[in-house]
Amino acid sequence: MTTNRVIVNDCASPPVRGLTHLRTRDTDYGPQNATFVYDRVVNGLPDRLTPLQQDWLDILSALFAADLTCLRGAERDWARDIEIWIGVRQPDHWRPLADHFRRVFSALTYDRIQINFEAAASHRPPPRQHNRAFRTPTAVALLSGGLDSLVGGGRLVADGEIPLFVSHQNSGIVGRALESVTKGIDCLGPTSGRRSFTAQVHGTRTENTQRSRSMLYMGVACLMASSFDLPDVYLNENGIMAINAALTEARAGSYSTRTASPPVVREFGRLASRALDHPLTVRNLLVRSTKPEVVQDAVDLSLESVVPETVSCWSIGRRAKHCGYCVPCLVRQISCEYTGVTDAPYKHRPLDDIPDSAPWRRTAMDNIVHLGAQVTAIAEADDAQLELDLTDLVNGGDQITRDESFEMHRRWADQAIAVLRAHPVSARLLGI
Helix, strand or coil: CCEEEEEECCCCCCCCCCEEEECCCCECCECCCEEEECHHHHCCCCCCCCHHHHHHHHHHHHHHHHHHHCCCCCHHHCCCEEEEEEEECCHHHHHHHHHHHHHHHHHHHCCEEEEEEEECCCCCCCCCCCCCCCCCCCEEEECCCCHHHHHHHHHHHHCCCCEEEEEECCCHHHHHHHHHHHHHHHCCCCCCCEEEEEEEECCCCCCCCCCCHHHHHHHHHHHHHHHCCCCEEECCCCHHHHHCCCCCHHHCCCCCCCCCCHHHHHHHHHHHHHHHCCCCEEECCCCCCCHHHHHHHHHHCCCHHHHHHCCCCCCHHHCCCECCCCHHHHHHHHHHHHHCCCCCCECCCCCCCCCCCCCCHHHHHHHHHHHHHHHHHHHHCCHHHHHHHCHHHHCCCCCCCHHHHHHHHHHHHHHHHHHHCCCHHHHHHHCC
């Protein structure tokens, strides 16, 4: 296994060959090739960023840039070995946290990483900040343009909170979804507005899995919460996708994301608390809800008309329409149909038709069969069998108990089976 060695902004590193250079600014050794723009996020914070807070953003940016730059292999080479050197202003503060960063990054990406913090000779200038203050929030929440973040944000406002929303905008279609989601939530009551940041690497081919994206996303939100002396950040995702039990053993790792995994977000909150010297917890209002129940929440919050404008597809940043056959698309279709809510348009409808010549035929069939097999197994299994066969279901940490998780997954199984048996392709493939 080859180790990817990454040096950020030409800080000190051992004299080894094969270094990948990432620069968030021009240096004496080369031009900038990674761009992170946080000006719109920090503009309006009550105080200017401290050197510690600037280091926090630089570290998260460097780790995300490394995730994009180090390409994955196939099969056994899917997980990567990475060693990275990051220049910081206060290395004595960050070196004791290197192992904590490693654990969170590895939990999200399934990679092995070694993180070295070095004293930087120079630093990226701090993001520009002006005097136009935010309306003081009572909560900070992530807003992705997805259906779950729409409902989570709506529930915060309905509960009397004044949320400040943080977004990572990486494509035009996501930007349009964010505009629609923001307008929908604004109709429910006052908010502190939405602020977005951008992050990208240019000049090279990049890795499209981007598993560490939520680490950067949560980190920016945690910085904002700490700046307003708030204890909580909200990352709202339905419980089925948050726990995200692998559909098959073969899908563990490469096909199973941990973006909102309860143990991972809990551990990230602990890391942010240590790093920023402020107690922080990452919470999920939807962790006990199935996706159809989240769609029903949208109806109850008078947000039904916004649902078709939201995005869910795994590849939505690279295409203009939901593909229809990835697992998030299938879960969304099932959920909207089960609740009778108008859905977004899909490029393909594999539950009803999979043409023999379609290049996506095998992927669609695998996804339908694996999803159907899992929900059928959940519906038929007793508690002991669930705990033995689907260990992820008991991995809810302090957000959801074992019994709550089992009950929620059984509800989801019943909801999914009711829709899958009503469509010709899925009914035939699953024999239901």
